Amino acid sequence: MKKISLTGIKPTGDLHIGNYFGAIKPALELAKEYDARYFIADYHALNTVKDPKELNSAIRQVAAGWLASGLDPDKVILYRQSSIPEVFELTTMLMAFTSKGLMNRAHAYKAAVQANNESGHDPDAGINMGLFTYPVLMAADIIIFDSDVVPVGKDQVQHIEMAQDIAQSINANYGKEILKVPQAVVQENVAVVPGLDGRKMSKSYNNVIPLFLPEKQLRKTIMRIVTNSQSVEEPKDPSVCQIFQLYKLFAETSEQDALASRYQAGGMGWGEAKEELFHVVNRCIAPVKERYDAIMADIPSLDKILEEGAGKARPIAAATVRRFRKAAGVDL
Numbered sequence: 493m494k495k496i497s498l499t500g501i502k503p504t505g506d507l508h509i510g511n512y513f514g515a516i517k518p519a520l521e522l523a524k525e526y527d528a529r530y531f532i533a534d535y536h537a538l539n540t541v542k543d544p545k546e547l548n549s550a551i552r553q554v555a556a557g558w559l560a561s562g563l564d565p566d567k568v569i570l571y572r573q574s575s576i577p578e579v580f581e582l583t584t585m586l587m588a589f590t591s592k593g594l595m596n597r598a599h600a601y602k603a604a605v606q607a608n609n610e611s612g613h614d615p616d617a618g619i620n621m622g623l624f625t626y627p628v629l630m631a632a633d634i635i636i637f638d639s640d641v642v643p644v645g646k647d648q649v650q651h652i653e654m655a656q657d658i659a660q661s662i663n664a665n666y667g668k669e670i671l672k673v674p675q676a677v678v679q680e681n682v683a684v685v686p687g688l689d690g691r692k693m694s695k696s697y698n699n700v701i702p703l704f705l706p707e708k709q710l711r712k713t714i715m716r717i718v719t720n721s722q723s724v725e726e727p728k729d730p731s732v733c734q735i736f737q738l739y740k741l742f743a744e745t746s747e748q749d750a751l752a753s754r755y756q757a758g759g760m761g762w763g764e765a766k767e768e769l770f771h772v773v774n775r776c777i778a779p780v781k782e783r784y785d786a787i788m789a790d791i792p793s794l795d796k797i798l799e800e801g802a803g804k805a806r807p808i809a810a811a812t813v814r815r816f817r818k819a820a821g822v823d824l
C-alpha cells in the first residue's frame with residue numbers, strides 16, 4: 493500500500509507565492525509517490541473570516557489554485573474540510589485527550605496573548621475558542637485520513653508535533669495503535685519565502701505577492717519590495733537581498749549566477765533587479781494564472797470536483813472514527 497500525504501490550506505485571503513512554494517508545490521511533488529489528500533481548511537478560516545462572500549470566494553480560489561497548479565482530481569482527493577462532518581466528531585474525541593496546557597503552548601495562541609498584554613488589553617481580547625483549539629481541529633484533519641506525512645512550512649511544525657502527542661496518548665491509553673502518528677515534511681530550501689518587507693511572506697504581515705494578479709498589478713506589487721538606500725553604483729550582496737531570494741525560487745541556475753554577478757559588479761539599481769524578478773515570476777505564473785482563470789470561469793464544474801472529492805474522502809474518515817469509537821467503548 494502507498495503511504496498517505498495530506499495537507500490543507502486555510503482560505504483567508506489571496507493565495508500568494510508563499511503558499512505556492514511553501515505548500516502547493518511540495519505537496520504536488522509528494523503526490524507523485526504518495527496517495528494524496530489535499531483540502532481547503534474552511535472551518536479554520538472561519539475563526540477569522542466572518543464575511544460570507546469573502547469566505548466563499550477564498551474557498552474557491554484555493555480550490556482553483558490547487559487545480560491550476562497541477563493537482564489531478566482523479567489521482568488526488570481534493571475536498572473542503574467542512575464537507576467531512578466526521579472531522580468534527582473526531583475533533584470532539586481528540587479534545588478528551590488534549591491537555592489545556594498543550595494548547596496554552598501553541599505559538600499562534602501565545603502570540604495573540606502576548607500582543608494583548610503588550611498593548612494593555614485583557615489577555616483574552618479577540619481570542620475565540622476556534623483559535624485556542626485550532627491545533628486539535630488540525631490534528632483531526634490529519635489523523636482522520638491515516639496520514640503518514642504532512643508537507644508544511646516551518647511555522648506549522650509545532651502543530652504536527654501536537655497531533656503526534658495527541659495520537660500517541662490515545663494509542664497509549666488503549667494499548668494499541670488506534671491512530672496513525674503523522675510526520676511533518678518540511679522543504680528546507682523553500683520553507684521561508686520572504687515577503688515585500690523581508691519578513692516571512694504571510695497574510696498576517698500584509699506583505700504578500702498574490703499568485704493570480706493581472707500582469708500590471710503583479711509588476712506594481714513587485715516594485716513595492718522594500719530595499720535599502722544603496723546607490724546604483726555600489727556593489728550589492730545578493731545573499732542578504734530578498735529580491736534575490738525570491739528570484740532564486742523562479743530562475744534557472746544560470747540566470748541566478750548572471751544576476752548575482754550584476755549585483756556584485758555594481759552599477760545596477762534596485763529598480764532593475766525588481767524588473768528581472770518580475771520577468772521570471774511572470775514567466776512562471778502566467779500559465780498557471782491562465783488555467784486558474786479558465787477554472788474560475790466554470791464554477792459549477794469546480795464545485796462538482798470538490799463534491800466528488802468529499803464523496804471519496806468521507807468513507808475513509810468514517811472508518812477512522814468507527815475504529816476509535818469502538819476502542820473507546822462508545823459503540824455498543
Ligand code: TRP
Pocket residue numbers: 498499500501502533536629630633634642643644648651
Ligand atoms: N494550519 C495550516 C496553515 O495555516 C492549515 C491547515 C489546517 C493544515 N489543517 C491542516 C495543514 C492539516 C496541514 C494539515 O497553513
